[in-house]
Amino acid sequence: MRSPAELSSAFRESGLKVTPQRQLLFRLLHDNATHPTADALFAAASEQMPGISLRTVYQTLTDLTSMGELQSFDFGNGPARFDPNVGSHHHVVCRSCNDVADVYVAGASDLDVAGLEGFTIDRSDIVFHGLCARCSTTQDVTGSHPNSNIPSPTTGAMS
Amino acid sequence: MRSPAELSSAFRESGLKVTPQRQLLFRLLHDNATHPTADALFAAASEQMPGISLRTVYQTLTDLTSMGELQSFDFGNGPARFDPNVGSHHHVVCRSCNDVADVYVAGASDLDVAGLEGFTIDRSDIVFHGLCARCSTTQDVTGSHPNSNIPSPTTGAMS
DNA sequence: ACCCTATCTGCATCTCATGCGAACACGCAA
DNA sequence: TTGCGTGTTCGCATGAGATGCAGATAGGGT
Ligand SMILES: [Mn+2]
Ligand SMILES: [Mn+2]
Ligand SMILES: [Zn+2]
Ligand SMILES: [Zn+2]
Numbered sequence: 001m002r003s004p005a006e007l008s009s010a011f012r013e014s015g016l017k018v019t020p021q022r023q024l025l026f027r028l029l030h031d032n033a034t035h036p037t038a039d040a041l042f043a044a045a046s047e048q049m050p051g052i053s054l055r056t057v058y059q060t061l062t063d064l065t066s067m068g069e070l071q072s073f074d075f076g077n078g079p080a081r082f083d084p085n086v087g088s089h090h091h092v093v094c095r096s097c098n099d100v101a102d103v104y105v106a107g108a109s110d111l112d113v114a115g116l117e118g119f120t121i122d123r124s125d126i127v128f129h130g131l132c133a134r135c136s137t138t139q140d141v142t143g144s145h146p147n148s149n150i151p152s153p154t155t156g157a158m159s
Numbered sequence: 160m161r162s163p164a165e166l167s168s169a170f171r172e173s174g175l176k177v178t179p180q181r182q183l184l185f186r187l188l189h190d191n192a193t194h195p196t197a198d199a200l201f202a203a204a205s206e207q208m209p210g211i212s213l214r215t216v217y218q219t220l221t222d223l224t225s226m227g228e229l230q231s232f233d234f235g236n237g238p239a240r241f242d243p244n245v246g247s248h249h250h251v252v253c254r255s256c257n258d259v260a261d262v263y264v265a266g267a268s269d270l271d272v273a274g275l276e277g278f279t280i281d282r283s284d285i286v287f288h289g290l291c292a293r294c295s296t297t298q299d300v301t302g303s304h305p306n307s308n309i310p311s312p313t314t315g316a317m318s
Numbered sequence: 319a320c321c322c323t324a325t326c327t328g329c330a331t332c333t334c335a336t337g338c339g340a341a342c343a344c345g346c347a348a
Numbered sequence: 349t350t351g352c353g354t355g356t357t358c359g360c361a362t363g364a365g366a367t368g369c370a371g372a373t374a375g376g377g378t
Contacts, residue, residue, distance in 0.1 A: 017324060017375045038366085053327045058366070074235030079365060092278050103274035110269075115262035118292030119251050127284045133277030176344050176355060197335085212358045217335070238334060 001069035001084040004030055016063075024049055025060045029070065035081040035091075035100040075100070075127060092128040096135035103128060160228035160243040163189055175222075180204075180211055184219045188229065194240040194250075194259040234259070234286060251287040255294035262287060 001007065004026035008018045028044050029036075036044075042057045061082055064070035071083045075093045081100055090103045105126055160166065163185035167177045187203050188195075195203075201216045220241055223229040230242045234252045240259055249262045264285055 012376090015324085019325065019375070021326070051327090055328075055367085056326055059326080062367095074233060076233030076235070076239075080235070092275055092280070094278070095281075101274055101278075103272060106271035106273070108270060111267060112265035113262060113287075114265070115260055116251055116287060118295075119253070119260075119287065119289045120295050121251070121287045121289035122254075123288040125284075125286045125288070127286070128272075128275060128278065128280045129282040129284070130278045130280035136277075136279050171345085174355085178344070178356065180357070210358090214336090214359075215357055218357080221336095 001029060001064065001086060007064075007069065010067075014067075021045075021049065021052055021056050022060055024052070025057065025064075029064070029082070029084045032084055033102065035073070035083050037079040037081060039079060041082070073100075073125075075129075090126040090128075092130065094132035094135055095129055096131055099132055101132070160188060160223065160245060166223075166228065169226075173226075180208065180215050181219055183208055183211070184216065184223075188223070188241070188243045191243055192261065194232070194242050196238040196240060198238060200241070232259075232284075249285040249287075251289065253291035253294055254288055255290055258291055260291075 002010065004023060007026050008023065011018050011022065024045050025041065028041055034040075038054070038058050038061055041061070042052070042054045045052050045057060061070065061072070065072050065082075068086065069084070071086055073081045073083060073091065075081065075091070075098075077093065077095070077098050085102065090105050092101050092103045093099070103126070108124070108126070161169065163182060166185045167182065170177050170181065183204050184200065187200055193199075197213070197217050197220055200220070201211070201213045204211050204216060220229065220231070224231050224241075227245065228243070230245050232240045232242060232250065234240065234250070234257075236252065236254070236257050244261065249264050251260050251262045252258070262285070267283070267285070
């Protein structure tokens with residue numbers, strides 16, 4: 001998403017108001033690569049603005065998302081994750097700590113896809129699920145691979 | 160997942176009991192390519208077995224999933240979808256009617272992925288979001304493409 | 319400074335899913 | 349076939365995450 005200053009202008013130009021709550025969220029989201037949840041943002045916002053409502057956080061996130069400034073992902077593990085990085089990229093999620101990291105996939109457009117006949121596609125997401133480095137070494141019960149960077153385990157890269 | 164008969168044997172061999180409720184769900188799920196929700200299965204089951212509990216449906220689905228006979232997907236639009244097809248395949252979801260269809264992706268293992276350093280991957284999902292054929296023609300407001308089978312619209316295939 | 323209207327906030331409501339315990343019944347054993 | 353022990357079923361309570369709603373509040377143009 002754009003910078004807090006640019007967003008403020010954009011909001012005003014759209015007839016939307018630039019409130020302190022919104023400005024705070026602009027700042028908290030800008031360059032935020034943690035893929036925060038609404039609750040996490042609420043917690044962070046509450047530190048700087050005690051009394052801010054969780055409802056307002058949700059509202060603002062929804063607004064930014066429908067404006068295309070923010071992306072929302074549901075990885076099926078818990079609450080939705082928000083991402084100010086609206087560029088083309090994908091994700092990897094740790095099944096243990098639920099951390100999310102960006103993944104860049106090259107050659108995705110060369111895929112040979114069967115089954116999309118009749119569909120008009122507007123979004124394609126690739127999500128890798130696994131264990132992050134920290135969680136791998138910690139709960140390493142079976143003496144599995146501490147550091148393997150390429151897919152493989154059981155399933156190949158993909159398939 | 161395996162056939163109702165095979166599942167019955169597998170259950171008994173594991174010390175699990177083969178109840179009429181479970182057998183019914185085995186049948187309802189076998190070769191079911193609709194990616195049903197727990198509620199849909201509950202409705203279907205209720206026709207043949209009035210009084211069956213939604214709780215039992217959830218319980219059985221969870222059991223089958225942890226046994227690897229069933230897969231569970233959360234596409235972020237509503238309730239979880241269950242899939243007896245545990246083979247390697249991916250999905251396309253209609254953002255309007257929420258229908259889910261199977262998609263087979265070739266060459267997925269040739270992808271050049273950056274960002275998985277340190278992760279141990281055990282599952283990779285590709286999900287396409289868009290409009291199915293029926294929904295495309297219906298709410299075709301802007302005169303968009305009635306039938307385009309390859310990604311493209313706005314965003315490239317993937318990226 | 320004033321007013322109109324968008325926003326904020328607190329609470330109710332909703333959906334989906336899981337925890338829990340008493341009643342029930344599968345399946346083995348006698 | 350009958351009886352028993354343990355796994356299941358079922359109904360209800362509870363929980364998480366998110367949205368609906370309306371009165372109080374405050375942008376921001378005039
Ligand atoms: Mn991201
Ligand atoms: Mn499928
Ligand atoms: Zn982790
Ligand atoms: Zn559709």
